[in-house]
Amino acid sequence: MSSLRRADEGRARAMTGLRSRWSSLPRAWRIGAIGAFMVLLYSLPGLNIPLIKTPDTDFTSVLFLCAVYVLVAVGLNVVIGLAGLLDLGYIGFYAVGAYTVAILGSPNSPVVVKFPWIVCVPIAIAVAMLSGVLLGWPTLRLRGDYLAIVTLGFGEIIRVFALNSNITNGNRGINGVPVPSEANWPSWMTWFPYVSSEKQIFSVSNVIGFYWLALTLVVLCILGVRRLERSRVGRSWLAIREDEEAAEVMGVPTFKYKLWAFAIGAALGGLSGALFFSKQTFINAQGFDLFTSILWVAAVVIGGAGNQLGVAVGAILLAYLPERFREFADYRLLIFGVALIVMTIFRPQGLLPSRRRSVELEDRAKEASVVE
């Protein structure tokens, strides 16, 4: 097995400096560092760090938005980063998940059932997943760029449907989307600033409960996707991305795996939508525009498609920067657009790329064949 170890060393050699230094730390250290980082994340709302606080908007709300966007990015990363499918209409799944919770859970929806949150959310995930399969079934046989336009269309169809159908109440929307629980904070939690025992855990005016819930889901989902990535499944996705036909000839049921990627992505999208609108308690067709969907793709790629940490960073920037720099409100998209161009030119591999991609990009760049 010594040759096997050498094979792994070959991989390690290709890693970038920081990353290899990290992975050469003793395991106990790494666990410790990750633990400390998690504690930091959970306590961010109470820490009151001056510079990163958002000026206009409630900081915990922004953190919650970041967490939801990270969840979105993790799901989108499965589709784009791992399976290499370009999904420009991801927001459709987000909407499906959100509306499912609203319609099934709100007393004000046209549908009479009134399920509690904990029942609604699994249904929402399932419905989103189903919509992923329904969309993927006919379209995943198409080649890459065709998929892009078809998914874009899907996103728009969902939005138009939300806007014009009776079950969604159009733009009048549905209020009273259920919150995860009506319970109050237990009294032993009150050591934490912001938490008071007379207050609900999931309160619209103090959203720390939502943030913690979202953060926990993010961690679980990242771990789950990591497991997939490092298994036969992830390898098949990679092979499909590299050369679909060759993968198929090597016995990879490409369609099935692409469909799985789509379904998993859709499920995560649905979950994020459900989560976000549980906190907002009101949903209408606003906020599901294609543009947001496209921004998500940009965030994933800029963060570093294929690397979960990278896409998380991309998502956080997308959620956080506009809130932090509200004074540029009118120009923020302009700045964003320019930033995208600059980023792709100076850091095409993304902020925190996956090892594989950064190597690939480096090699490709060196091979650029043009003679001036």
Place this chain on the structure above:
Amino acid sequence: MLLELKDLTLLYGRIQALHGISLTVGEGEIVALIGANGAGKSTTMRAISGLRAVAQGTILFDGEDITKLRADLRVVRGVSQSPEGRGVFPGMSVRENLEMGAYTRRNRAEIDEDLDRVFTLFPRLKEREKQAGGTMSGGEQQMLAVGRALMSRPKLLLLDEPSMGLAPMLIQQIFDIIVEINQQGTTVLLVEQNAQQALSRAHRAYVLETGRIVKEGTGQELLHDPAVKDAYLGVA
């Protein structure tokens, strides 16, 4: 000298493919380049035709330094290549592929004349004039690639493994054609795995190993060189 390479170095990312290659091709010659897989033969060809930038060294063509010249301008100067892997335009018909070979030329009458010549050399191409290049079989594409390279009426014709994928009978033919073209006045630089054939037709030849020239001589000399025989001609 029509072509002169001086101390050429070339990198693929981290990999150095050529370690200072120097060679010359005289006007009217057939020069063969032989060597094992990965020796750098195709890389040398790419450097000459300008598909790859060289790291160091110079390329002189017809006395002019073309080291930094764009690939398409080298074609205008008279360098034409049939690339490794054939590079047929898959969506164009056989005829259009051939016309592409004459892209830099304007004289319609001459072009038509050359088209006829290619069709006589490869009757299969005439038969399939309208078929899309991409649907031709491997060997048929090879014929197309060679024919297309001829269409630019080059001063220097670079052929990268023209016999690859051809049936035994055609291999014979293609070498005959190379000699014929050469006699009509085109200088040929030939890369071949089929060293036996290549050396017996070439005026001069170079042997490449891992990016370096390890031997040179006339075709006949190398054909009878025991080391070359051992490594590249196989046991007959």
Place this chain on the structure above:
Amino acid sequence: DDSSGSGDTATGSTCDLKIAFFGALTGGNAQLGINIRDGAKLAVDQYNTKNADCKVGLVEKDSAGDPAQASGLATSLVADTKLLGVVGPAFSGESKVANPILSKEGVVIITPSATNPALATQGDKTFHRGLGNDASQGPGAANYIKTVLKAQKVFVVDDASEYGKGLADQVKQVLGATVVDSAVVKEQQVDFGAVIDQVKGSAADAIFWGGYYREASPFLKQYRDAGGKAKFIAGDGVKDQAFVDGAGAANAEGAILTCPCVPPEKAGGTFAADYKAATGREAGTYSAEAFDAANIMLEGIKAGNTTRDKLETFVDSYQGQGVTTKFKFQENGEIDPASVAVWAYKVEGGKVVAEQETPK
């Protein structure tokens, strides 16, 4: 500075109290928001000049009209215990998100522009609406169409927005069978080929437009270009000079625009002139309503209602004449129906001028 935690008892001095503006200052709907902000700002500035020793601050929250941004902004508002009331939120969609948050913490809400009737039934105890809702404007417009224009065939268009659809539904309900056909246009639609085919096909002699001017002006231009002759009636979302400019004065001539707002020139006092002096622009739609809303709160603060609770009680029982109308709120926060006047304005010579109050 906001370390005192949440709670209704303000601490310290009562001279740094604040009210807030909440609405779009950027994005596609910014103009309405700016009108409102400037109206409120005028009120606060006037108050501060008179009470230089005990000023009230105006906080501006730019939501871009986006419900998704509203909740974080509202949460940050309620965390500031010095903040007693909100002029806004400007749009109905964001109101649905923000009102429960504001109301839960007792922040007084007086919206000068969100006209969706459902806002009053959400159970938000601090909600007040300083003008008539769509349920009053819709019938006003419909009655005008019926009795003044005497139209026989009406074509109703809406933009599927909360506001536009609500208004169009009201009109359809009142007009009944006179409505021959209807269509829904898309947000930011600029090319109306199919709709125009439909309108012309219906041979309508009047078009009611439930929506905003951004879509209305290209529609009307293309409709007139295509030879359409029907009268054009729209709600307050279209009542803006930009509508006339976009459609072209000739095309817009004669268009009727209803609004549950009193013409600024009929508004009491010196408001119109003051506004112009302060901003350099004519008072726009909802500027006067915002001015009134802010003034009600300022009056309350002046009267010593320096906590959210007290201010809420004050506003609930407030009675008084503003520049737009006489204010008195009902139990659910709606303004007293008697104070609601829906006016019809008309485009004449490229200007929007008040014509008459719509028949009841």
Place this chain on the structure above:
Amino acid sequence: MGRRRRASLSEQLAEREPLLEVDDVTIKFGGVVALNGVDFTLYKGEILGLIGPNGAGKTTCFNTITGVARPTTGTIRFRGEKVVGKKRFQITRMGIARTFQNIRLFPEMTALENVLVGADARHKTSVVGALFRLYRVRVKPEELTEVTATGGMTRLAQQLSRTGQRFFGLSRHILEERAARAKGMELLQLVGIEGRAGELARNLAYGEQRRLEIARALATEPHLLCLDEPAAGFNPAEKESLLALIRKIRDTGVSILLIEHDMRLVMGVTDRIVVLEFGKKIAEGSPSEVRDNPAVIAAYLGVPTDAA
């Protein structure tokens, strides 16, 4: 048809078990008839050569067998099962593997990972299984991993993890992964590039890439390996070692279908040869029979001495 013709071949062949039966296959592309009623049988354990002039239909024949192209008429059976109409990955799982005429590796994956993709064809871990790892397999105590022993784990943690494994077994995912890596290294060794296991496929030399393609195909545990001009671009010395490799593969029990223009290679390694011309089979037989067949000489070999 095919049956009767087989009887006319040598007794010895008739006894053998047919692996691949190509029966009356025709395929047309517009006006071009690329294959015209071709039939032949490949028996278990043999190396069958497929030769013919350029454009004779050899690659097309390959494509129909591996599901890339669909014949206009005709049937193909593999181990008695119909092939036509099956998806490509299903055909691979039936036991047919192939290499490509122009190399198609997964360039950004390491050599070992390329082979692992092939090996996955035989694995059972599902998406749900990989996510939750619920499917557990009991392992014998001596098989318990040392995986956890690496990295700064305390002794207690090691002990715990070992105890856990003893009671709950190991997930199938982990077992399969471990087995596949071992097998992958073995195959890389077989084709002689085990030293390059950790290198990205795109950085391998051409000859190494060809070998890797073969290893990857073998990882799918095929009964039949189809090679399309594997020696193209090889010099005689390299061809020699390829020849040895092909023999070695056959000795592991894999049958081989070989397309190749190099007569020395074909004559040296095949048991039988099928010759195509213009989409039709014009000859079939042992290498020496084919070499002396006048039709084959006329259509393909030209001078009969070439392979002497």
Place this chain on the structure above:
Amino acid sequence: MNFQFLGDHFVSLTVTGLTQGAIYALVALGYTLVYGVLRLINFAHSEVFMIGTFVTTIIWAGLGFSVGDAAPGTLGVIGLIVIAMIAAGAASGATALVVERVAYRPLRKRNAPSLIFLISAIGASVALSEAVGALTDRQPRGMPTLVVPKVQFSFLGADVTNLQLGIFFSALAMMIGLDIFINRTRLGRGVRAVAQNPDVAALMGVNKDRIIMLIFILGGAMAGAAAVLYDIKVGLTTYSVGFLLGIKAFTAAVLGGIGNLRGALLGGLLLGVVENYGAGVFGNQWMDVVAFMMLVVVLLFRPTGLLGESLGRARA
């Protein structure tokens, strides 16, 4: 659902749809050309179009014709349109070229994968439309009514106006011209060669960079021409006109077979007509849904679009 309406107004819906479709098709050409050669969804093409619409108004305003001004006589109108076409074509072409230079060329030099190009394209698109948005205060800008639609003839009960005829036929003429250029001329063959195999094209003496510049300019110019026709038809423009129209045009390109010029024409016209029928039957708000649904259905049966891909590389 209102099939009655579709039946009654079938011809007139068709005529309106064809007019709209002709504009889609012109814009789609830009997507198709760039995609065919670079395998890149040029997201910023919608903004190239948008710039054209603004340049048109600026030119007309500069010549003294603003919103509400009366149009000059027929000759004057034609003159104004031709001038606008030249100006908008040039401006859009130049914009496309700038986008190529700034957002794509540096990536090409590094041989970046297509996803990166897409992001850069999105960036360019956002930056352009937001820049114009900031400059125009996000207010729409109106045009003079240059062509007052006059019914030229009635066809099966549908009135066909001079405006519709003009738009349709001028678009058609431009597309035919482009098609001839690409398929019949030497330079056109060069375009196709670069599309199919850029390296080998260089070996044939094709200057790749020049070809790429050429296709951006051509696509841009077509978008500029489309912008003029659009302005005449719609009578107003804003900074965000490009987004949806661009998506539609791209849909049209895919529908016909991206990388295929005739496909763009067919796809554009079909899309225009079908979405107009859809609007007639299901209501205007479902128009885009109908358009995308049709796309999915077509791709199900013809995975590479109606006419397939012709410029581009075939799949190996």
